[in-house]
Amino acid sequence: YYYGGNPYAIDVMATPLGNYSGNIDFDTGLFAQDSWTLGNWTLNLGVRADIFSSSIPEQQAGAGVWVPDRTFPRYPGPRWNTVVVRTGIAYDVFGDGRTALKGTMHQYVSSESTRIAMKRNPLSSFTWAANSDFRLWNDIDGNRSVIAPDGRIQYEEVGASGNQNFGSDADTTTLVDLSREGHWEYALNLQHEIFSGISVTGGWYRRNYYNMWWEDNGAVGHNNFSPFMITGPMDNRLVGGGGENIQLYNMDPSVYGLSEKLIRTGDLNDRLYDGFEFVIDGRMDNGAFFGGSYTYERTFLNECDVDNPNGLRFCDAPRAWQSMYKAHAAYPMPGGIILSGFVQGYPGPELNANYNVTAMADGTRLTGGQRITIDLLPPETYFLPFQRKVDIRLMRRFNIGNTQIAPVMDLFNLFNANTTTAVNSTYGSRWQEITSIMQSRYIRMGLEIDW
Numbered sequence: 001y002y003y004g005g006n007p008y009a010i011d012v013m014a015t016p017l018g019n020y021s022g023n024i025d026f027d028t029g030l031f032a033q034d035s036w037t038l039g040n041w042t043l044n045l046g047v048r049a050d051i052f053s054s055s056i057p058e059q060q061a062g063a064g065v066w067v068p069d070r071t072f073p074r075y076p077g078p079r080w081n082t083v084v085v086r087t088g089i090a091y092d093v094f095g096d097g098r099t100a101l102k103g104t105m106h107q108y109v110s111s112e113s114t115r116i117a118m119k120r121n122p123l124s125s126f127t128w129a130a131n132s133d134f135r136l137w138n139d140i141d142g143n144r145s146v147i148a149p150d151g152r153i154q155y156e157e158v159g160a161s162g163n164q165n166f167g168s169d170a171d172t173t174t175l176v177d178l179s180r181e182g183h184w185e186y187a188l189n190l191q192h193e194i195f196s197g198i199s200v201t202g203g204w205y206r207r208n209y210y211n212m213w214w215e216d217n218g219a220v221g222h223n224n225f226s227p228f229m230i231t232g233p234m235d236n237r238l239v240g241g242g243g244e245n246i247q248l249y250n251m252d253p254s255v256y257g258l259s260e261k262l263i264r265t266g267d268l269n270d271r272l273y274d275g276f277e278f279v280i281d282g283r284m285d286n287g288a289f290f291g292g293s294y295t296y297e298r299t300f301l302n303e304c305d306v307d308n309p310n311g312l313r314f315c316d317a318p319r320a321w322q323s324m325y326k327a328h329a330a331y332p333m334p335g336g337i338i339l340s341g342f343v344q345g346y347p348g349p350e351l352n353a354n355y356n357v358t359a360m361a362d363g364t365r366l367t368g369g370q371r372i373t374i375d376l377l378p379p380e381t382y383f384l385p386f387q388r389k390v391d392i393r394l395m396r397r398f399n400i401g402n403t404q405i406a407p408v409m410d411l412f413n414l415f416n417a418n419t420t421t422a423v424n425s426t427y428g429s430r431w432q433e434i435t436s437i438m439q440s441r442y443i444r445m446g447l448e449i450d451w
Helices: none
Strands: 009-013 023-038 041-056 059-061 070-072 075-092 099-109 132-136 174-176 182-195 198-210 213-217 225-231 245-251 261-265 270-283 289-302 322-332 337-346 354-357 372-375 387-396 398-400 403-412 420-423 434-437 442-450
Touching: 245 372
Parallel strands: 174 261
Antiparallel strands: 009 132, 023 041, 041 075, 059 070, 075 099, 099 182, 182 198, 198 270, 213 261, 225 245, 270 289, 289 322, 322 337, 337 387, 354 372, 387 403, 398 403, 403 442, 420 434
């Protein structure tokens, strides 16, 4: 890393990796479902049981530049026995099969393989890459490299580790009464057939997540941080023109490097989705069909279970309601050609202003040369432009014996929209610089063969 064009810090790696891995010991699911009809009512009931276990096997790795020879024992991963329910009910309002009121309440558990088990692997990370450690770098000889001209590692240029257990068997993660993550899904909708082949549906949908886990350093708590104030940059693109007084927290030097990795089930963390949707579907006698939907939705987040108080900024800030729409249609043309189209519109990504803080207001560097990254914008305050796109397809089917051949021509982004889809989100001289726009109009030719 470079700060102001000068060497500042490095990431060191716990390599070589050796024979690292994560195992699924067993993953079994049993499901039962039945349906009952009583008059105009239909009831669907289901139950699912899951038994899951994972682990990290014994591992070995040789010495590296920053770590010694390592031998690790087997580490058990999470083991869960869960039972969830699925319930659905439908009511034929007028008894003629044209209007139905439907409701569902389903419980799900998270899909799991070795995600959490690999968090326990001291040899590697859950992303299947070597563990890394951020350390200050004082380029004493000015050669802009940790490696000396004679090929020697200049350890004297590298600062203390932010993790005193780095590369050792003490660097594994402990699972603290870890419950399996999951969520409830609720839906209530009314469906009505307007005419033969044409129906509309209006509904409310909710997803309520629970047992959301978080990573904690048990050796360091909020009381091991000291508050300090900074003044954010002045910029009329920020809320209120910028210049915000922001309270941040610096780690006490006495606990720098202490590490006790824990994964806990959060008491505060929460995620809640609410959405309202209107759908129309139709099919015509000549084979044409169409459909469309409009959705108005919001996802609320609470991410306030953190071991570093700097993570409390905007941890449960309000989120915005947003809308999106989709529509499709297909129509048979003369000569056997089928013309179809797809229209979609959805919100652009939220705009972030990630601001890096490496020193307090008086210029004192943060403990261990750490860097605090904060967003100067509250979540979902500003967004990139709404994205709209139209695609069309032409297709003609030919039958040759038992084989069906269909040449296809797709035309994407018919109106050649050049909407911005991504910008530089790091606050500075290049903030909001465009990094990506919607792909330009293009044609794709294809051939479908069925036999």
